[in-house]
Amino acid sequence: MAVNITNGPDVCLHAEKISKIYPGTKALDEVSFNVYKGKVNVLIGENGAGKSTLMKIIAGIEQESEGELFMGEEKVHFDDVTEAREHGIGIIHQELNLFPNLAVYQNIFMAKERKKGSVGLDNEYHIKETKRIMEKLQHPLDPHTIVGDLRVGQQQMIEIARNLIQDDLKILIMDEPTSSLSEQEVQVLFKIMRELTAEGISIVYISHRLEEIMQIGDYVTVLRDGKLVDSAAVEDIDISWIVQKMVGKGKSYPKRDGDIDWSSRETVLEVKDLSLPKKGGGWLLDKVSFKLKKGEILGIYGLMGAGRTEIFECIMGLRPEHTGEVILNGETLNIKSITEQIDRGFALIPEDRQREGLVQTMDIGKNLSLSSLKNYAKGIFLKSKEEEANIDKIIDEIHIKVADKRLPILSLSGGNQQKVVIGKGIMTNPKILLLDEPSRGIDIGAKTDVFEIMNHFADAGLSLLVVSSELEEIKSIADRIIVLSNGIKTAELAGDEITEDRLVMASYEGHNSGKKN
Template sequence: MDKNVVLHAEGMNKIYPGTKALDNVSYDVLKGKVNVLIGENGAGKSTLMKLIAGIEQPTSGKMYMDGEEVAFKDTTEARAKGIGIIHQELSLFPNLNVYQNIFMGREQTTGRFKLDNKTHIAETNRVLEKLEHVMDPQTLAGDLRVGQQQMIEIARNFLQDDLKILIMDEPTSSLSEQEVEVLFRLMREFTEAGIAIVYISHRLEEIMRIGDNVTILRDGKYVARAEVKDIDVPWIVQQMVGEGKSYPKKDREIEWSKREKVLEVKNLTLPKSGGGYLLDNVNFNLKRGEILGIYGLMGAGRTEIFECIMGLRPEHTGEIYKDGKLLEIKSLRGQIDNGFAIVPEDRQAEGLVQTLSIGKNISLSSLEDYTKAGFIVKKKEDEQIDRQIKDIMIKVADKDLPILSLSGGNQQKVVIGKGILTNPDILLLDEPSRGIDIGAKTEVFDIINQYAERGVSILVISSELKEIVSIADRVIVLSNGVKTGEFVHEEVSEDQLVLSSYKGHGTKKSLKEN
């Protein structure tokens, strides 16, 4: 190994059921450098970092440090080799105080059994002072705002002895500009001391400022690597997007200016626990028969929009109008009665009842349509189930079979069919093609287009650029809970969506309202 390479990963593969998250990826972490790792949602960035940090183990592939092969069964073994990780998702214990969280798993003792809390508190004060984030070490983590919790997550790793590699997965997502400046200064102190930093961020301006080199992944594969001084933002976007074949786009010649608005969302705001916002004054509208795409990176606020609309986030503020009437959103059931239906992102946990049959899953949300005097009229229910199975082409031998007897694609059709049977005016689809093969994806897209042609208005969230470009008539883009772009028809392109999704709050552009 090159003496400047502190860790070399060779041919890393990670396979989950139905998904190859990493495909033969090789990666070098350079000593004393900020090694940026970037890619779209699902590119494999976090998966690769979890393998390096011992959180998960590779399906195949090898890693080397100091010329020797290493393998980590857990984070403790990785930490013993000098590898620390700051997670994108906070992993603090809200019922423990600041110093207890910082020293969790590395407690100091006096004698054999007594915790040395005097040292814990002194070291906590020292590291927080270095982070310019002084606070009472006795404060419960759950009482801190999100930015403060993020600093505690960072402080845990700054105390690690013999640190060689520090992985930072979206560390600035909850920090203020001042806090980001402090973090960047400390990162440079680390690299000057020879520590390697692996940095994942969705903020391109940060990458160009703090990074030394950039490695790009796409669809679980290695794409390119370059020195930051030799590249620019358009080069990064091009490498992330690639030249892959898009899904065929339906030619829908419609005079949208003459279509009425069926949904209007004004100043939708959703506070974040601990401070800040998951959604910050988001505005958009939806027209009859339109397919409106919502694009953004993880944590952008896409799913939260659906949750607010469907009554799952009563703490939200702002106004939501349907057909010009201001809605009083009280519950999910109430929103179904108001003409909304949702297909959730996690079909197994939120979309299906796995102990029920295929038919019962389809009719579950519309049971009151088949009841008389409190009893289900089975003949009427069966007629509607059979019609729905035929209408959206669910491949099933018998509707009374268990739902888990179906393929992933057909399970997804069941979830869509369940929503459609409520006769919605507005259909919300959260990652409708996740975890299904290309053939099933094409069929799902056909269903979406079919119902849009019938006048159903559709909001669709997708992490797949090519999918959302092909399916949507119009796309809005979110970044950190803020609407950063809106593109209509011929304006919708992969490059535009990526650039908008990587914008920070300070680079928000004026938007074209439609």
């Protein structure tokens, strides 16, 4: 079933045992990859599997640490994007890189302007070419339209057009291009992709949507933890093959005790019909309900954009426009502000440690006590001794490795920084802890530590809600898992029901039911 990844006449670009080493981690480990001429080459894998890194190396954004790239028989190496472009390689990023303040033709010819004389711009040519290309893409647009006024789908077309103005385009890399498109726009995109491949252009396609891969892909390559798992022609495989390869087996984490009878435990938190409207129609959350018991770890699994983080934002008071009920210990809450929610016993460990978790200019101790400072206030003054004692206690309790708590927070390793963010939440004496991707960007050892901390506090009677997009992790850490897909709760699994196949399948279900109507 698997195909042999060797260079050949039908291969446009061949990557031979590419490795990429970042300080502390190996993002890619001897990955070989073929881009077949005139085909749609799909790359798939969990978040952090190394897909984007591989694409960045091929597009010249990052450079390989080891390994070689070939185009035909010629060995190539790209120091930057411009060099990759000269070899006919273009990339469309997941987040669009457009200038919303400028017109369509200006966007398309940005940094590729044709000049009239020595300084003047040949806008006549720009506009004429823009019209030609947009017609070719079946998206006739006035070249003077301001890009910020266009729908996301149309903006995506502009990104494609930018890559097409060079006649020598050989490879077009598309990083999750459909994540923000409507079903209709997706079909238009697929049509264009087929036209491009018919012209001999090779496409590298990254997507999380499995059905799409079956529909548009020619070859599939699966990555996991920076390693190549398998590669196959799409005609030879099915969705369950992909799921099986993506999931793999391996890592072991501290496991939860499966023998607890949860039905007799008291319910601490109940969420009923939680809904959150999306700007421009639709729902980010669509009537999501769940219960959380005392001492329980409830996992929330789903793909990016499924609505996981939004649940936390609603509960913490960051989304006042939400509807539905949040009931804490039998009392329906009127959620107004995050400060109030913290006082009620909620603590949030945000997903992005650097942007949302830490105050980089403050030392380790102050980062720990930031959320609970007012507990140590007498009048307006801080009772430093009590504060210090509590900081020391938490450092000890969750084993943060610090030489001195007055050192800058950035002197800690990623894993210890994450423990500080968790410690900050714990120091508010919460009843419910909300953790958003608590193991993101930390090494295996620190991950295990973080999970042990979670177990420790769950055993002590805290209730935890955990968002994770890593299957192995969420399986081992959660007592029960709800799956979100496209804002809809598609499954609730406990005990033996929790299998990776079911989790993955459920995480795609919402897209089908949502798109068809």
